Amino acid sequence: xxxxxxxxxxxxxxxxxxxxxxxxxxxxxxxxxxxxxxxxxxxxxxxxxxxxxxxxxxxxxxxxxxxxxxxxxxxxxxxxxxxxxxxx
Amino acid sequence: xxxxxxxxxxxxxxxxxxxxxxxxxxxxxxxxxxxxxxxxxxxxxxxxxxxxxxxxxxxxxxxxxxxxxxxxxxxxxxxxxxxxxxxxxxxxxxxxxxxxxxxxxxxxxxxxxxxxxxxxxxxxxxxxxxxxxxxxxxxxxxxxxxxxxxxxxxxxxxxxxxxxxxxxxxxxxxxxxxxxxxxxxxxxxxxxxxxxxxxxxxxxxxxxxxxxxxxxxxxxxxxxxxxxxxxxxxxxxxxxxxxxxxxxxxxxxxxxxxxxxxxxxxxxxxxxxxxxxxxxxxxxxxxxxxxxxxxxxxxxxxxxxxxxxxxxxxxxxxxxxxxxxxxxxxxxxxxxxxxxxxxxxxxxxxxxxxxxxxxxxxxxxxxxx
Numbered sequence: 384x385x386x387x388x389x390x391x392x393x394x395x396x397x398x399x400x401x402x403x404x405x406x407x408x409x410x411x412x413x414x415x416x417x418x419x420x421x422x423x424x425x426x427x428x429x430x431x432x433x434x435x436x437x438x439x440x441x442x443x444x445x446x447x448x449x450x451x452x453x454x455x456x457x458x459x460x461x462x463x464x465x466x467x468x469x470x471x
Numbered sequence: 472x473x474x475x476x477x478x479x480x481x482x483x484x485x486x487x488x489x490x491x492x493x494x495x496x497x498x499x500x501x502x503x504x505x506x507x508x509x510x511x512x513x514x515x516x517x518x519x520x521x522x523x524x525x526x527x528x529x530x531x532x533x534x535x536x537x538x539x540x541x542x543x544x545x546x547x548x549x550x551x552x553x554x555x556x557x558x559x560x561x562x563x564x565x566x567x568x569x570x571x572x573x574x575x576x577x578x579x580x581x582x583x584x585x586x587x588x589x590x591x592x593x594x595x596x597x598x599x600x601x602x603x604x605x606x607x608x609x610x611x612x613x614x615x616x617x618x619x620x621x622x623x624x625x626x627x628x629x630x631x632x633x634x635x636x637x638x639x640x641x642x643x644x645x646x647x648x649x650x651x652x653x654x655x656x657x658x659x660x661x662x663x664x665x666x667x668x669x670x671x672x673x674x675x676x677x678x679x680x681x682x683x684x685x686x687x688x689x690x691x692x693x694x695x696x697x698x699x700x701x702x703x704x705x706x707x708x709x710x711x712x713x714x715x716x717x718x719x720x721x722x723x724x725x726x727x728x729x730x731x732x733x734x735x736x737x738x739x740x741x742x743x744x745x746x747x748x749x750x751x752x753x754x755x756x757x758x759x760x761x762x763x764x765x766x767x768x769x770x771x772x773x774x775x776x777x778x779x780x781x782x783x784x785x786x787x788x789x790x791x792x793x794x795x796x797x798x799x800x801x802x803x804x805x806x807x808x809x810x811x812x813x814x815x816x817x818x819x820x821x822x823x824x825x826x827x828x829x830x831x832x833x834x835x836x837x838x839x840x
Contacts, residue, residue: 406782420678420686426782427685427754428728431761434684447755452682 402429415458476545478538485512492534499527526551541589572597651794657818661826665834667810687750693777694749697723699832700775701742707775709795710819724773727760734760737773
């Protein structure tokens with residue numbers, strides 16, 4: 384999928400808000416540079432769901448060792464990771 | 472040759488069953504699988520089926536009679552005019568004979584946890600063939616028995632019209648768990664209040680230290696459970712044929728909810744892993760579950776289990792024991808600073824004290840007894 388960076392960040396934000404809702408959280412105030420796990424809005428299973436959506440949407444197969452805070456801790460980091468993958 | 476059809480055992484605790492009625496008549500031609508009689512206990516009903524093709528030579532008991540498990544319910548012959556073996560022909564469902572077992576039969580009895588008195592002998596001695604025939608007549612275990620043949624008294628036939636819907640593999644797995652829990656285990660439940668804030672703080676430090684994307688909180692609790700299973704093998708065991716069966720390694724079961732599906736992922740040999748290795752491996756398994764790429768050994772065969780409903784803000788819950796396990800720990804959500812962990816345990820294997828000790832180990836930050 385070829386998306387601009389703002390489109391990617393908007394899509395990630397929308398997915399996080401969607402995943403947080405059934406857990407009783409309103410994540411609409413999430414900022415792009417805010418650490419997602421630290422908000423407590425997504426639990427481990429929901430973060431896994433987020434990663435599965437991310438891989439499927441952007442056609443990636445993320446190695447287990449890449450699944451860390453540096454690469455996926457914020458919306459900005461997730462968009463950066465995608466850019467690095469697409470640049471390869 | 473005439474073959475006896477024995478009264479099967481429906482429930483472990485019932486040595487007799489009530490004959491509701493015969494479903495065939497003497498002289499009738501039957502095929503393997505045809506219904507021969509309806510029997511019941513206070514908990515369940517069961518249709519006894521013919522085990523081979525042939526003719527009904529005799530039917531024992533009358534509707535309402537209590538029949539001993541293992542006694543002869545009917546005789547089936549290859550020809551309608553066959554005679555029933557003289558020494559047992561007069562026997563009815565309320566009577567049975569006890570004979571001294573042969574050495575081979577005695578070994579089979581010991582292995583199966585059975586008593587010779589519960590099995591009718593075809594001759595002077597109770598033979599291995601007698602034991603084999605008796606075991607073959609027993610209802611299959613809950614995991615392989617069709618649910619339709621185990622209708623319990625609290626599951627009456629619906630009076631309203633409807634349609635049967637096949638169960639998914641996950642639903643069949645849950646049915647197996649429920650039936651094992653109901654029919655085999657003697658479940659007890661205990662819970663323990665603990666300092667959730669201290670453990671959350673520890674998990675947050677662990678997450679930052681290792682730059683983990685996911686919170687390791689539940690995994691850190693589960694690792695402590697695996698360690699407790701290593702220290703106390705009773706936690707990692709079950710009952711088989713009247714003996715405690717201690718598993719060789721801790722295969723830690725951990726529930727993962729993905730959409731509408733509840734998985735029990737299984738981390739094999741979990742007690743041999745370091746805390747960090749355990750957390751990493753469990754994350755991998757969770758990821759595989761959500762991707763639906765679990766292998767067979769990663770989704771079955773747990774020997775000790777952990778489940779949490781904290782994500783749903785559930786304050787307390789009592790989980791079912793996975794088949795042939797003695798303990799499952801239930802993690803819940805703290806409410807106004809107060810948190811509980813619970814454990815469902817098989818009282819045949821563990822005492823409440825054993826379960827409490829396991830819960831103490833699960834909630835302690837230091838990995839000690």
